[in-house]
Amino acid sequence: MICRPVLTRRGHSHCRNLSYVSNHDNHVHTEVVRAVIERGAGFRFHVSGHSMHPFIRNGDEVVIAPMSSSGPRRGDVVLAIHPHNKNPVVHRIVNKQGPCYLLQGDNRLFADGLVRKENILGKAISVDRNGKTTSMGLGHEGLIIGVLVRTGLFLPLKRGVSIILHSSPDKSP
Amino acid sequence: LPSDSVVAREIDGDILIVPIRAGIGDAEEELYGLNPTAREVWNRLNGRTPVKAIIDELIHEYEAPPRDITDDVLGLLTELLKRGIVEEASPEGTAGA
Numbered sequence: 032m033i034c035r036p037v038l039t040r041r042g043h044s045h046c047r048n049l050s051y052v053s054n055h056d057n058h059v060h061t062e063v064v065r066a067v068i069e070r071g072a073g074f075r076f077h078v079s080g081h082s083m084h085p086f087i088r089n090g091d092e093v094v095i096a097p098m099s100s101s102g103p104r105r106g107d108v109v110l111a112i113h114p115h116n117k118n119p120v121v122h123r124i125v126n127k128q129g130p131c132y133l134l135q136g137d138n139r140l141f142a143d144g145l146v147r148k149e150n151i152l153g154k155a156i157s158v159d160r161n162g163k164t165t166s167m168g169l170g171h172e173g174l175i176i177g178v179l180v181r182t183g184l185f186l187p188l189k190r191g192v193s194i195i196l197h198s199s200p201d202k203s204p
Numbered sequence: 205l206p207s208d209s210v211v212a213r214e215i216d217g218d219i220l221i222v223p224i225r226a227g228i229g230d231a232e233e234e235l236y237g238l239n240p241t242a243r244e245v246w247n248r249l250n251g252r253t254p255v256k257a258i259i260d261e262l263i264h265e266y267e268a269p270p271r272d273i274t275d276d277v278l279g280l281l282t283e284l285l286k287r288g289i290v291e292e293a294s295p296e297g298t299a300g301a
Binding site: 071 | 211213220222228229232233235
């Protein structure tokens with residue numbers, strides 16, 4: 032008996048409407064992203080996790096664009112193939128060593144490891160959160176953020192800013 | 205035939221399709237999957253083979269009522285056309301050349 036041909040909508044916000052249950056989860060398929068980027072187009076998808084907090088947060092939609100002709104640069108937030116687990120990851124380039132790039136999440140103590148240029152799929156250019164688009168942390172300021180992340184200064188700095196912002200004025204005498 | 209503005213890749217037996225709209229492939233709004241049966245139709249879409257020939261091939265290949273296969277293929281193609289994933293080829297079949 033032939034199984035019926037089915038067209039399924041896989042987007043995050045539509046998967047509950049499906050009449051056909053897919054064996055795939057909706058994670059980003061590297062081959063699909065690579066194919067879209069090779070067309071010169073951008074790619075928008077949901078990210079999960081907290082490793083890039085505060086610039087990219089759990090549930091944000093990130094737009095990845097093809098790399099510019101000058102290639103990846105220190106400070107860029109990129110979609111790359113993780114050097115160890117081979118999953119796609121959106122992290123920052125914090126250093127360059129020969130032909131390889133050192134990746135690290137802004138909210139991580141340690142780097143992911145070195146990736147080669149061919150495993151960097153594209154560059155994050157904007158983030159959609161609660162209907163608003165931002166590119167904070169994705170521009171030229173990325174170079175400074177990258178230095179702070181690599182030297183381990185970013186997390187204490189972030190914590191300090193967070194304490195200041197969340198300290199209630201009511202508690203002051 | 206498949207539209208020029210879609211990217212399709214076979215992943216674990218299914219075809220994943222991302223239309224490119226305004227320069228962006230949007231995995232949140234438009235990421236489509238074709239199951240292995242729909243893949244059999246998709247892989248025959250080349251802009252030259254008429255839909256009737258595709259249906260005849262599938263009828264010959266699968267043990268299912270011809271009427272069901274015809275309805276399913278036409279239904280799938282209608283859906284793909286509606287979403288701009290495929291386009292009608294010119295009668296000469298030159299669109300894909």
